[in-house]
Amino acid sequence: MQQVSETDTSAQQPSPADAQLDSWRAFLRSHAHVTRQLERELIAEHGMGLAEYDVLVQLAAVPDRQLRMSDLAERLLLSRSGATRLIDRLEAAGQVERVSCESDRRGQWATLTPAGVERLRAAWPTHLRGIREHFLSRIPPGEREHLRRSLERLLP
Amino acid sequence: MQQVSETDTSAQQPSPADAQLDSWRAFLRSHAHVTRQLERELIAEHGMGLAEYDVLVQLAAVPDRQLRMSDLAERLLLSRSGATRLIDRLEAAGQVERVSCESDRRGQWATLTPAGVERLRAAWPTHLRGIREHFLSRIPPGEREHLRRSLERLLP
DNA sequence: GCAATATGATTGTCTCAGCAACAATGTCAG
DNA sequence: CTGACATTGTTGCTGAGACAATCATATTGC
Numbered sequence: 087m088q089q090v091s092e093t094d095t096s097a098q099q100p101s102p103a104d105a106q107l108d109s110w111r112a113f114l115r116s117h118a119h120v121t122r123q124l125e126r127e128l129i130a131e132h133g134m135g136l137a138e139y140d141v142l143v144q145l146a147a148v149p150d151r152q153l154r155m156s157d158l159a160e161r162l163l164l165s166r167s168g169a170t171r172l173i174d175r176l177e178a179a180g181q182v183e184r185v186s187c188e189s190d191r192r193g194q195w196a197t198l199t200p201a202g203v204e205r206l207r208a209a210w211p212t213h214l215r216g217i218r219e220h221f222l223s224r225i226p227p228g229e230r231e232h233l234r235r236s237l238e239r240l241l242p
Numbered sequence: 243m244q245q246v247s248e249t250d251t252s253a254q255q256p257s258p259a260d261a262q263l264d265s266w267r268a269f270l271r272s273h274a275h276v277t278r279q280l281e282r283e284l285i286a287e288h289g290m291g292l293a294e295y296d297v298l299v300q301l302a303a304v305p306d307r308q309l310r311m312s313d314l315a316e317r318l319l320l321s322r323s324g325a326t327r328l329i330d331r332l333e334a335a336g337q338v339e340r341v342s343c344e345s346d347r348r349g350q351w352a353t354l355t356p357a358g359v360e361r362l363r364a365a366w367p368t369h370l371r372g373i374r375e376h377f378l379s380r381i382p383p384g385e386r387e388h389l390r391r392s393l394e395r396l397l398p
Numbered sequence: 399g400c401a402a403t404a405t406g407a408t409t410g411t412c413t414c415a416g417c418a419a420c421a422a423t424g425t426c427a428g
Numbered sequence: 429c430t431g432a433c434a435t436t437g438t439t440g441c442t443g444a445g446a447c448a449a450t451c452a453t454a455t456t457g458c
Contacts, residue, residue, distance in 0.1 A: 106378055109377075109378075109381065109387070109389050109390040109393070110377055110378070112389075112390045112393040112397075113273065113377070113393055114273075114277075115319075115393075115397060117269065117273045119396060119398065120269075137414085137415095154436085155436075155438095156435085156436065163271075163274050164415080165416055165417080166437065167415075167437085167439080168414080169437090171415080171438095187436095190423080190424070190436080191422080191423060191424085192422060192423045193423090193437080194436085217263065217266055221265075221266055221269070222265075225395060229388075230262065231265070232388070233389070234265040236381055236388075237268035237269055237271075237272040239381060240272040240276050240376065241271060241272055241275055242275065293444085310407095311406070311407060312406060312407075320446095321446055322406080322407070322408085323407085323409080323445075323446070323447075324444080324446070325407090326409085327408095328444085330408095343406090346405090346453080346454070348406045348407070348452065348454070349405095349407080349453090350407065350408095
C-alpha cells in the first residue's frame with residue numbers, strides 16, 4: 087500500500103469540516119497499523135511479504151492453480167510489470183512456475199507448484215491468526231456486517 | 243502504502259472462516275481504491291503525491307508551521323530516513339526549509355515556507371473534494387460516527 | 399570534567415513498484 | 429489476405445521507502 091497517512095484541512099481555515107474528517111483519518115490510520123502488523127508477523131515467521139503471500143493465495147484459490155499474468159496483476163492490484171518481477175522472485179524460489187499458454191502464444195500461466203502449495207499451507211495460519219488478532223477480534227461480530235457494508239460502498 | 247490486496251483462506255480448506263473475512267477484504271479493497279483515486283487526482287491537478295501533500299498539511303497544522311524531523315516522520319507514518327528524503331525534495335522545490343534547532347544543535351526544524359503555504363492552499367480543495375467524493379459522500383452521515391468508532395478500535 | 403551512552407538526522411545501499419518502450423502475437427476491417 | 433491496431437508479457441529506467449551505519453551533538457553517571 088502506498089504510504090498514506092494523515093489529512094487535515096486546518097491550516098488557515100477554521101475548518102468546519104474537520105469533524106467529518108475524523109472518520110477519514112481513522113480509516114487511514116487503522117489500515118496502516120493493521121497491515122504493518124500483518125506484514126511484520128508474516129516476515130518474522132515465514133520470511134515472506136504480503137505481496138508474495140497474496141500471489142500464493144490468489145493462485146491457490148483458482149481452478150487449476152494458475153492464472154494468466156495480466157489477470158494475476160489485476161487481482162493483486164499491481165501493475166503488469168510489478169507482477170512480472172514478483173513472479174520472477176517466486177519462480178526463482180520454486181513456488182511458482184511459468185507455463186506458456188497454448189491457445190495464445192503471447193501468454194504465460196503463472197502456476198503454483200507443490201512447493202508453493204506447501205509454503206502457503208505453512209504460512210496461512212500465521213496470516214489468519216493475524217487477521218483475527220488485529221482485525222476481527224477488535225470488531226464485535228455484530229458490527230462486522232455493518233462495517234463491511236459501509237466499506238463496500240466505497241468501491242466502484 | 244504498501245501494496246496489499248486480497249486475502250483468502252480457501253485453497254484446500256472449505257474455510258468456515260471465509261464469511262468473516264468479507265469485512266477484511268472490503269477493508270483492503272476500499273482503502274486501495276480510495277487512496278489511488280486521491281493520489282491520481284492530486285498528481286493530475288497539482289503534480290504532487292500524497293506524501294508531499296501530507297507534509298504540507300502536517301506542518302500547516304502545527305503552531306509555528308514547523309516540526310522536528312523525527313516528529314514529522316512519526317506523523318507521516320514514515321521512517322526517519324524516508325522523511326529526510328521527502329523533505330529534501332520539498333526543500334529543493336522551495337516549499338519547506340530546514341532550520342537548525344537552537345536549543346538542541348543536533349536537531350532540524352522542517353518549516354513551511356510561504357511558497358509551501360501557497361502550494362497547500364492551492365492543493366487542498368482538490369484533496370478535500372476527493373475525500374468528499376470518494377469517501378464521505380458514500381458513507382451516509384449517520385454511519386460515519388459508527389464507522390469511525392469501529393475503525394478506531396483497530397488502533398493500539 | 400570526562401567517558402559512556404543515547405538521540406537526531408543524514409547517507410549508502412537494497413528492494414520494489416510504476417511508467418514507457420518494445421517484441422511477439424492476436425484480431426479485425428476492408 | 430493484409431495491413432492497422434490491440435493485447436500480452438518483459439525490460440530499462442527512475443522514483444521512493446526501509447534498514448543499517450555513521451556523524452554530530454546531548455545527556456548521564458562516576
